[in-house]
Amino acid sequence: MPENETTAPSLENLLHETRAFPPSPAFAAQANAQASLYEEAKADRLGFWADQARELVTWSTPFTQTLDWSGAPVAKWFADGKLNAAYNAVDRHVEAGLGDRVAIHFEGEPGDTRTVTYADLQREVSRAANALTALGVTQGDRVVIYLPMLVESVVAMLACARIGAPHSVVFGGFSADALRSRIADAEAKLVITADGGYRRGAPSALKPAVDEAVGPKDGEPASTVEHVLVVRRTGQDVAWTEGRDVWWHDALEHADTFHEPVAVDAEHPLFILYTSGTTGKPKGILHTTGGYLTQAAYTHKNVFDLKAESDVYWCTADIGWVTGHTYVVYGPLANGATQVIYEGTPDTPHRGRWWELVEKYQVSILYTAPTAIRTCMKWGEDIPAGFDLSSLRVLGSVGEPINPEAWMWYRRVIGGDTAPIVDTWWQTETGGIMISPLPGVTATKPGSAQVALPGIVADVVDDEAHSVPDGGGGYLVLSEPWPSMLRGIWGDLQRFKDTYWSRFEGLYFAGDGAKKDEDGDIWLLGRVDDVMNVSGHRLSTTEIESALVSHDVVAEAAVVGANDETTGQAVVAFVILRGEHADRASTPEGAEEVQAELRNHVAKEIGPIAKPRRILVVPELPKTRSGKIMRRLLRDVAENRTVGDATTLADSSVMDLISAGLAKPSASSED
Numbered sequence: 125m126p127e128n129e130t131t132a133p134s135l136e137n138l139l140h141e142t143r144a145f146p147p148s149p150a151f152a153a154q155a156n157a158q159a160s161l162y163e164e165a166k167a168d169r170l171g172f173w174a175d176q177a178r179e180l181v182t183w184s185t186p187f188t189q190t191l192d193w194s195g196a197p198v199a200k201w202f203a204d205g206k207l208n209a210a211y212n213a214v215d216r217h218v219e220a221g222l223g224d225r226v227a228i229h230f231e232g233e234p235g236d237t238r239t240v241t242y243a244d245l246q247r248e249v250s251r252a253a254n255a256l257t258a259l260g261v262t263q264g265d266r267v268v269i270y271l272p273m274l275v276e277s278v279v280a281m282l283a284c285a286r287i288g289a290p291h292s293v294v295f296g297g298f299s300a301d302a303l304r305s306r307i308a309d310a311e312a313k314l315v316i317t318a319d320g321g322y323r324r325g326a327p328s329a330l331k332p333a334v335d336e337a338v339g340p341k342d343g344e345p346a347s348t349v350e351h352v353l354v355v356r357r358t359g360q361d362v363a364w365t366e367g368r369d370v371w372w373h374d375a376l377e378h379a380d381t382f383h384e385p386v387a388v389d390a391e392h393p394l395f396i397l398y399t400s401g402t403t404g405k406p407k408g409i410l411h412t413t414g415g416y417l418t419q420a421a422y423t424h425k426n427v428f429d430l431k432a433e434s435d436v437y438w439c440t441a442d443i444g445w446v447t448g449h450t451y452v453v454y455g456p457l458a459n460g461a462t463q464v465i466y467e468g469t470p471d472t473p474h475r476g477r478w479w480e481l482v483e484k485y486q487v488s489i490l491y492t493a494p495t496a497i498r499t500c501m502k503w504g505e506d507i508p509a510g511f512d513l514s515s516l517r518v519l520g521s522v523g524e525p526i527n528p529e530a531w532m533w534y535r536r537v538i539g540g541d542t543a544p545i546v547d548t549w550w551q552t553e554t555g556g557i558m559i560s561p562l563p564g565v566t567a568t569k570p571g572s573a574q575v576a577l578p579g580i581v582a583d584v585v586d587d588e589a590h591s592v593p594d595g596g597g598g599y600l601v602l603s604e605p606w607p608s609m610l611r612g613i614w615g616d617l618q619r620f621k622d623t624y625w626s627r628f629e630g631l632y633f634a635g636d637g638a639k640k641d642e643d644g645d646i647w648l649l650g651r652v653d654d655v656m657n658v659s660g661h662r663l664s665t666t667e668i669e670s671a672l673v674s675h676d677v678v679a680e681a682a683v684v685g686a687n688d689e690t691t692g693q694a695v696v697a698f699v700i701l702r703g704e705h706a707d708r709a710s711t712p713e714g715a716e717e718v719q720a721e722l723r724n725h726v727a728k729e730i731g732p733i734a735k736p737r738r739i740l741v742v743p744e745l746p747k748t749r750s751g752k753i754m755r756r757l758l759r760d761v762a763e764n765r766t767v768g769d770a771t772t773l774a775d776s777s778v779m780d781l782i783s784a785g786l787a788k789p790s791a792s793s794e795d
């Protein structure tokens with residue numbers, strides 16, 4: 125295993141607890157996916173995808189080519205076809221007579237609600253598309269969306285798709301600085317935001333961050349942004365720049381409810397989504413239209429067994445993450461689903477809020493993250509027991525490995541011991557689900573994502589790229605191109621090649637460690653690179669280190685992800701302070717003050733999600749002779765383990781120094 129060896133539980137321990145849950149015959153009989161799907165895809169993989177693309181997507185110009193891999197690793201799928209993603213998500217359902225079907229049951233955190241039918245959505249998206257056009261946005265222009273979870277967020281994304289303007293959604297929890305760098309990288313022409321949103325019972329502001337992000341700053345010129353479109357959500361006061369800022373409701377009020385969607389090439393960029401990589405600079409992951417939409421619809425239909433006419437689907441992800449793109453917006457809407465969108469947190473105003481919503485809307489398919497499940501476990505099963513959850517029939521998990529205990533709890537307490545669980549492995553880069561059981565087909569195992577979907581080829585390989593035998597471990601790779609694969613990193617083809625395609629010749633390297641069990645099923649074991657996974661959010665150790673060293677008091681910093689019972693991993697930072705500040709931190713109060721300053725600094729540079737849980741002030745960092753920080757040893761310290769083999773350190777006494785220094789109590793924080 126590599127230097128950044130994963131610290132996930134061993135396969136032996138996992139398997140020890142394993143039993144498989146075969147699908148019930150009743151479920152299997154009515155399931156969308158049948159075992160024959162694997163055979164079909166295996167017999168003719170490209171033909172299989174072409175069939176999916178024709179069946180699930182409506183093309184304004186049908187494609188004749190399926191895959192063009194001549195420009196590898198940049199794929200072209202269905203390249204001579206034309207389509208519009210918003211038309212596929214909305215209009216075609218209205219044309220099919222389903223205009224009165226509810227697309228979105230919106231529930232605001234304060235309890236306000238809104239029901240949006242597909243016909244409503246068509247009018248609203250058309251208006252927004254006309255409004256964007258009136259503000260000068262044309263095909264190919266980039267639009268940054270920085271919004272809470274609102275109906276308008278979905279409308280904004282679809283309006284961009286409708287006019288062929290790639291959107292780049294930035295999670296509302298990112299700071300002004302993070303927003304600024306993403307706007308600059310994408311050279312966005314317009315930003316869509318809100319005055320604020322409701323979170324934990326109070327309005328929180330968004331617009332000030334946009335004002336800071338788009339204006340001139342520290343000698344840097346103002347951004348490329350010409351207009352800021354502002355949704356009024358909370359009614360709080362906002363600063364206003366005349367000529368630049370426009371209220372969403374004003375712009376839409378004057379806009380026509382008819383808009384002709386623009387037919388774009390299958391390979392036209394649909395969106396850019398920034399995600400953390402192993403270096404400090406976030407990567408703009410580029411997705412295009414035809415292949416992405418095909419895989420979004422295909423996976424949503426088969427992995428969740430969606431029956432659009434009867435199911436109520438709820439994915440709890442924020443649109444700021446890829447799960448919100450593929451499984452709140454494009455997949456469910458392409459399939460004509462009825463879904464719930466909830467603005468707030470699971471514990472506001474009480475810890476049963478999610479289950480109350482499941483009962484209220486009769487949710488039948490729930491898709492969420494292991495962190496949320498573990499948090500609910502901690503709160504106790506009597507909370508969900510107070511609600512009628514019998515409508516649930518499929519449960520999904522995504523974002524991080526799910527431990528068998530959480531899996532079993534999810535199945536028993538939330539799923540009434542009957543609903544199949546689909547543990548879905550995928551990434552921002554893959555665009556859609558890649559490895560997952562199929563409900564009704566796969567006998568599920570607690571803690572394993574198990575098998576590549578029909579049409580997908582995944583493997584676990586060793587350092588020499590050899591496929592490991594059953595029972596072996598190594599790195600997860602994807603061996604064949606897939607329709608919703610990333611088409612590159614925005615503006616940086618070389619980085620795209622280096623990051624994903626240089627580790628193993630001809631194979632996509634996902635960055636995850638994995639093992640195969642005796643049945644050949646795949647178990648994901650966490651990242652093997654410098655990417656952490658905190659509450660299902662991807663964070664880069666390097667990015668947080670850069671944020672820390674950009675503060676005056678820090679001379680050097682090293683960040684690790686330490687195992688955490690609830691959040692999967694927690695950010696733990698080791699810092700060396702500059703001379704005079706080291707003195708300041710030598711008293712417990714002084715240390716606490718410095719730690720608080722640094723935590724706030726990281727929140728400002730990146731966002732509150734990246735704040736280190738613990739900051740440990742140390743005299744030295746463990747380095748190899750070539751100067752590489754040995755994070756493995758720091759992780760041992762962060763997880764209170766005996767420090768492992770330190771013989772390759774340039775100075776082997778460093779770990780003693782660090783351990784001795786840490787014997788003193790040090791401040792830590794929980795939020």
Ligand code: WTA
Nearest residue numbers: 522523524525547548549550551552648662
């Ligand atoms: C991790 C989220 C284990 C993995 C869709 C991956 C998972 C990273 C799972 C991508 C899962 C996601 N089991 N690990 N079911 N799903 N991961 O880009 O490390 O935010 O590489 O996409 O999350 O995170 P991203």
